[in-house]
Amino acid sequence: MSASSDRSSSVDSPGADSTQLLADVVDGTEAALRRYFDSRADEVALIGEEYRAAVDVLSRFVLLGGKRVRPLFAYLGWLAVPTGEGRSAPDRPDSDAAIATFAALELVQACALIHDDIIDRSDTRRGRPTAHRQFEATHRGADWSGDAAHYGVSAAVIVGDLALAWADDMIADAPITPESLRRVRSIWSIMRTEVLGGQLLDIVTEASGNESIDAAYRVMRHKTAGYTVSRPLTLGAALAGADEELQQTLLAAGTDLGLAFQLRDDVLGVFGDAARTGKPSGDDLVAAKRTALLAVALRRAHDRDPALADRLRALIGHPLTEAELDEARAIFVDVGALEEIETTIDELTTRAFDRLRGADAEPTAVGALASFTARLAHRES
Amino acid sequence: MSASSDRSSSVDSPGADSTQLLADVVDGTEAALRRYFDSRADEVALIGEEYRAAVDVLSRFVLLGGKRVRPLFAYLGWLAVPTGEGRSAPDRPDSDAAIATFAALELVQACALIHDDIIDRSDTRRGRPTAHRQFEATHRGADWSGDAAHYGVSAAVIVGDLALAWADDMIADAPITPESLRRVRSIWSIMRTEVLGGQLLDIVTEASGNESIDAAYRVMRHKTAGYTVSRPLTLGAALAGADEELQQTLLAAGTDLGLAFQLRDDVLGVFGDAARTGKPSGDDLVAAKRTALLAVALRRAHDRDPALADRLRALIGHPLTEAELDEARAIFVDVGALEEIETTIDELTTRAFDRLRGADAEPTAVGALASFTARLAHRES
Numbered sequence: 001m002s003a004s005s006d007r008s009s010s011v012d013s014p015g016a017d018s019t020q021l022l023a024d025v026v027d028g029t030e031a032a033l034r035r036y037f038d039s040r041a042d043e044v045a046l047i048g049e050e051y052r053a054a055v056d057v058l059s060r061f062v063l064l065g066g067k068r069v070r071p072l073f074a075y076l077g078w079l080a081v082p083t084g085e086g087r088s089a090p091d092r093p094d095s096d097a098a099i100a101t102f103a104a105l106e107l108v109q110a111c112a113l114i115h116d117d118i119i120d121r122s123d124t125r126r127g128r129p130t131a132h133r134q135f136e137a138t139h140r141g142a143d144w145s146g147d148a149a150h151y152g153v154s155a156a157v158i159v160g161d162l163a164l165a166w167a168d169d170m171i172a173d174a175p176i177t178p179e180s181l182r183r184v185r186s187i188w189s190i191m192r193t194e195v196l197g198g199q200l201l202d203i204v205t206e207a208s209g210n211e212s213i214d215a216a217y218r219v220m221r222h223k224t225a226g227y228t229v230s231r232p233l234t235l236g237a238a239l240a241g242a243d244e245e246l247q248q249t250l251l252a253a254g255t256d257l258g259l260a261f262q263l264r265d266d267v268l269g270v271f272g273d274a275a276r277t278g279k280p281s282g283d284d285l286v287a288a289k290r291t292a293l294l295a296v297a298l299r300r301a302h303d304r305d306p307a308l309a310d311r312l313r314a315l316i317g318h319p320l321t322e323a324e325l326d327e328a329r330a331i332f333v334d335v336g337a338l339e340e341i342e343t344t345i346d347e348l349t350t351r352a353f354d355r356l357r358g359a360d361a362e363p364t365a366v367g368a369l370a371s372f373t374a375r376l377a378h379r380e381s
Numbered sequence: 382m383s384a385s386s387d388r389s390s391s392v393d394s395p396g397a398d399s400t401q402l403l404a405d406v407v408d409g410t411e412a413a414l415r416r417y418f419d420s421r422a423d424e425v426a427l428i429g430e431e432y433r434a435a436v437d438v439l440s441r442f443v444l445l446g447g448k449r450v451r452p453l454f455a456y457l458g459w460l461a462v463p464t465g466e467g468r469s470a471p472d473r474p475d476s477d478a479a480i481a482t483f484a485a486l487e488l489v490q491a492c493a494l495i496h497d498d499i500i501d502r503s504d505t506r507r508g509r510p511t512a513h514r515q516f517e518a519t520h521r522g523a524d525w526s527g528d529a530a531h532y533g534v535s536a537a538v539i540v541g542d543l544a545l546a547w548a549d550d551m552i553a554d555a556p557i558t559p560e561s562l563r564r565v566r567s568i569w570s571i572m573r574t575e576v577l578g579g580q581l582l583d584i585v586t587e588a589s590g591n592e593s594i595d596a597a598y599r600v601m602r603h604k605t606a607g608y609t610v611s612r613p614l615t616l617g618a619a620l621a622g623a624d625e626e627l628q629q630t631l632l633a634a635g636t637d638l639g640l641a642f643q644l645r646d647d648v649l650g651v652f653g654d655a656a657r658t659g660k661p662s663g664d665d666l667v668a669a670k671r672t673a674l675l676a677v678a679l680r681r682a683h684d685r686d687p688a689l690a691d692r693l694r695a696l697i698g699h700p701l702t703e704a705e706l707d708e709a710r711a712i713f714v715d716v717g718a719l720e721e722i723e724t725t726i727d728e729l730t731t732r733a734f735d736r737l738r739g740a741d742a743e744p745t746a747v748g749a750l751a752s753f754t755a756r757l758a759h760r761e762s
Contacts, residue, residue: 043571047578047603050585115542119535144588151588154500157538158581161496161545165573168549172566178559185553190424192546197428200539204431207525207532222428 018368022072025099029071032103033062036170057134058159062110065126070109070232072372074102077236077250080356080365089241091177098239101174101184105232107167112195112227114160118153119203120287132156164192176239183238191231198223205290213299216292217259225258249359256352257373260345264377266291267341270332282325288317297337304335349373399749403453406480410452413484414443417551438515439540443491446507451490451613453753455483458617458631461737461746470622472558479620482555482565486613488548493576493608495541499534500584501668513537545573557620564619572612579604586671594680597673598640606639630740637733638754641726645758647672648722651713663706669698678718685716730754 037059044055078098081088093101116122117130124130129137136152144151171188174181202219204210233254234247242250269284270293284291294316302309308331315328332338356366418440425436459479462469474482497503498511505511510518517533525532552569555562583600585591614635615628623631650665651674665672675697683690689712696709713719737747 040574043574044578047575048582048599051578051581054581111542115538118538121531139588142589145590146588150502151584154584155581157496157499157541158577158584160538161492161542162574162577164542164545165549165570165577168546168553169566169570169573172549172553172570185550189546189550189553192550193421193424193543194428196539196543196546197425197432200432200435200536201429203532203535203539207520207527208523209526218429 018371025075026068028099029068029103032100070105071102073232074236077233078240080361081240081242097175104170111160111164187235195227213295216295220262224262229258230254253352253355256348260348266293285316300335399752406456407449409480410449410484413481451486452483454613455617458614459621461742462621462623478556485551491544492541568616576608594676597676601643605643606636610639611635634733634736637729641729647674666697681716
């Protein structure tokens with residue numbers, strides 16, 4: 001593959017070139033994941049046919065879906081490190097080795113999604129039944145004894161654990177030097193601890209009905225911004241031997257972009273068009289998701305009239321009629337919450353790219369990052 | 382600590398010396414785990430107070446309980462490698478570094494137990510509420526909204542994941558050379574894949590009501606024998622630079638010992654004295670656990686009279702009166718299942734020690750292994 005074969009030519013027209021580059025990274029990631037599953041097939045089959053079937057559910061989950069967002073950010077971080085003489089690590093791996101390393105992020109993500117779907121009791125994911133629902137269906141189909149739903153959850157807990165264990169195995173066996181691995185692993189370690197912390201804060205915030213803007217931002221920061229954007233970016237840069245200053249810039253810019261990314265998601269969760277997002281319109285309101293958008297709306301509604309905040313609270317956490325949905329959306333608009341969040345998205349994005357353009361980073365990578373984040377911001381799901 | 386300070390003197394009286402040696406390994410393991418939790422405290426606290434409280438549940442779980450069986454087997458595998466000139470790896474770590482490495486096995490075990498307790502819907506573990514019950518109690522105590530039991534399971538899934546992630550971080554950061562790490566990691570990788578396979582086979586065997594002896598042995602082999610004994614033994618030996626022949630001997634002997642260990646557990650699960658084992662008598666019958674003992678009893682009962690097998694089936698899977706428990710036990714004895722399993726335990730144990738005594742292994746380590754496994758076989762819980 002040739003993701004980085006022509007790094008200097010795309011400054012004039014970053015859009016077209018970076019589209020091809022990103023597509024190459026996606027292909028490389030998927031090929032690496034396929035090779036990894038193949039490499040473990042014999043070991044799994046020896047343990048038992050039932051295990052093989054369960055691991056098949058995992059491999060389909062990983063290979064058939066996902067936008068490979070985390071490996072893409074990691075690749076862009078790797079690409080951002082200047083390669084002038086003596087300016088990156090002497091053991092900087094080539095493009096293929098870097099992509100094979102970043103593919104492990106997709107296995108962490110498989111664990112996160114499979115376990116999150118248990119936590120959220122979700123029935124579908126990427127247009128198919130969630131893992132625990134698939135295992136439940138196996139139980140019912142075979143007419144086994146006991147509680148099929150509990151069996152489904154149990155098997156999905158185990159398979160999610162396997163994805164997490166294999167993510168670590170894949171990183172440990174990545175085709176990079178021990179010194180490169182050491183650089184990657186310090187970020188890998190923080191990243192997993194952080195995303196699990198974000199998930200824990202998320203369920204506590206939900207259960208405790210915490211309406212504070214601060215709580216919503218803490219969940220976003222750890223569950224999304226760090227895990228999805230800033231840690232992958234920094235991990236990629238570390239693999240390429242980035243100096244401390246560039247790593248800090250990528251961490252700060254990645255956090256801003258990650259927050260903007262999640263805020264966009266929150267707006268789509270209330271205002272998104274079902275036909276375009278693929279999720280029911282007003283999804284986040286039905287689920288009473290503790291987003292920053294909701295926290296800002298409740299605070300602003302309360303400041304205007306406590307009864308208005310109560311009305312908004314009454315409109316969430318249950319199925320909504322079209323009229324109720326319109327009423328809720330009107331409150332978000334009227335109190336200025338939508339505008340505040342849109343402004344924040346703009347500010348975060350601007351600040352992130354100001355940081356990146358002011359840093360000693362490869363302009364090609366910054367251009368590709370701009371076109372990739374713009375595409376994510378206008379994504380349909 | 383001085384676990385290996387006097388390795389040549391204990392051949393005459395292995396019992397007393399090895400008791401002190403094993404106690405030292407337990408102390409070293411716990412000190413390493415305590416240092417590890419301390420080393421991550423700031424990172425966790427930065428993410429949030431709620432996360433800190435959840436990680437406290439994990440650290441108490443790890444630090445306050447457990448017999449440290451896996452680190453002990455790993456240490457004995459390490460000790461078994463002859464240290465004569467040029468006979469073990471030049472980078473063989475010292476005793477303290479080895480124990481600090483093996484302590485990571487306790488974090489894998491924390492994940493396995495916390496997630497297993499969700500799967501088995503267990504309420505207590507080591508005399509305290511299971512992790513998911515502790516989190517459920519937090520939810521109830523704080524009078525949060527939503528389903529407290531589901532919150533408990535969700536938080537325990539997350540905390541189990543963290544234990545698994547930290548196990549890998551602890552191994553990656555172990556105070557050993559990259560070459561030593563490479564030797565350890567190949568076994569570490571198989572071990573985690575294998576134990577998750579054993580757990581999966583276990584729930585499938587249970588749900589499908591599989592009565593075959595083969596299925597019971599496959600679960601034992603992967604969920605217990607490999608994970609608890611043979612993989613830790615081999616991992617320890619690999620760290621000390623054991624040659625392939627000794628590793629294979631330890632793998633085979635460890636599998637035999639692990640199977641014997643689980644068969645002893647199965648016997649205690651039917652015949653054990655509640656006052657000594659700490660579990661209700663006949664526990665495995667109430668839970669209809671698909672043990673080899675049960676599989677052998679059902680096959681032998683069926684061979685004598687299919688109605689007797691049906692009677693035994695009718696006696697399991699629900700609370701039993703004392704009379705029913707006595708009747709079930711009498712069937713296990715009458716059909717010769719108890720005797721067959723006891724004979725198998727003896728044969729496996731004899732074969733394991735024949736292998737070990739015939740191998741080029743340190744006699745001190747083999748003696749300590751004999752006294753440790755004898756103690757486990759007569760354990761009270």
